[in-house]
Amino acid sequence: MTQLKEVQEATVETIEMPLERDWFSRSLIRHLSGLLQEVVGLEEASGFISVVGQNIGNEINGLYKNGLKLSNLNRQQIGDVLVDLKARIQGDFYIIEADDNKIVLGNRACPFGAEMVKDRPSLCMMTSNVFGTIAAENDGYAKVVLEETIAQGAPGCRVTIYLEANDEADAADGHEYFKAGS
Numbered sequence: 173m174t175q176l177k178e179v180q181e182a183t184v185e186t187i188e189m190p191l192e193r194d195w196f197s198r199s200l201i202r203h204l205s206g207l208l209q210e211v212v213g214l215e216e217a218s219g220f221i222s223v224v225g226q227n228i229g230n231e232i233n234g235l236y237k238n239g240l241k242l243s244n245l246n247r248q249q250i251g252d253v254l255v256d257l258k259a260r261i262q263g264d265f266y267i268i269e270a271d272d273n274k275i276v277l278g279n280r281a282c283p284f285g286a287e288m289v290k291d292r293p294s295l296c297m298m299t300s301n302v303f304g305t306i307a308a309e310n311d312g313y314a315k316v317v318l319e320e321t322i323a324q325g326a327p328g329c330r331v332t333i334y335l336e337a338n339d340e341a342d343a344a345d346g347h348e349y350f351k352a353g354s
Contacts, residue, residue: 225301304349317346
């Protein structure tokens with residue numbers, strides 16, 4: 173005698189899907205950046221995202237300085253903050269090298285998610301501007317060079333933040349940041 177298995181019908185409430193706030197927000201950002209890249213081009217889209225990144229960089233900088241009860245971060249703290257902030261948003265940045273001239277960071281996981289950032293290099297301007305804003309607001313100057321990015325197909329990211337203008341920084345292709353009012 174065969175037993176009939178009871179088949180439960182799927183309902184809206186019981187189907188499994190990745191739909192939750194984080195996925196929705198990352199999808200929204202992916203589609204907005206893609207639309208910007210298509211409509212105005214990569215360079216202009218990067219410019220729009222840069223403005224947002226600068227505003228977020230200022231907010232994050234304030235959060236860390238308030239939390240640490242400091243008016244300014246030193247160079248060691250800048251590197252620590254950059255790694256910590258990315259960890260808090262599910263990135264996996266780490267310091268490869270740090271000296272008086274620069275901080276070189278590696279990254280194994282994009283906070284947006286590798287699938288969400290693929291073919292969206294304009295989103296990397298968020299990292300550039302957040303890092304550049306925090307470094308420049310505390311140290312006066314920064315130049316951020318996105319050497320490798322997950323968005324451009326690399327398995328990870330490599331980002332150099334120059335902390336002073338010199339021949340090495342001048343030769344690198346990146347974006348410069350200055351302390352507000354300088």
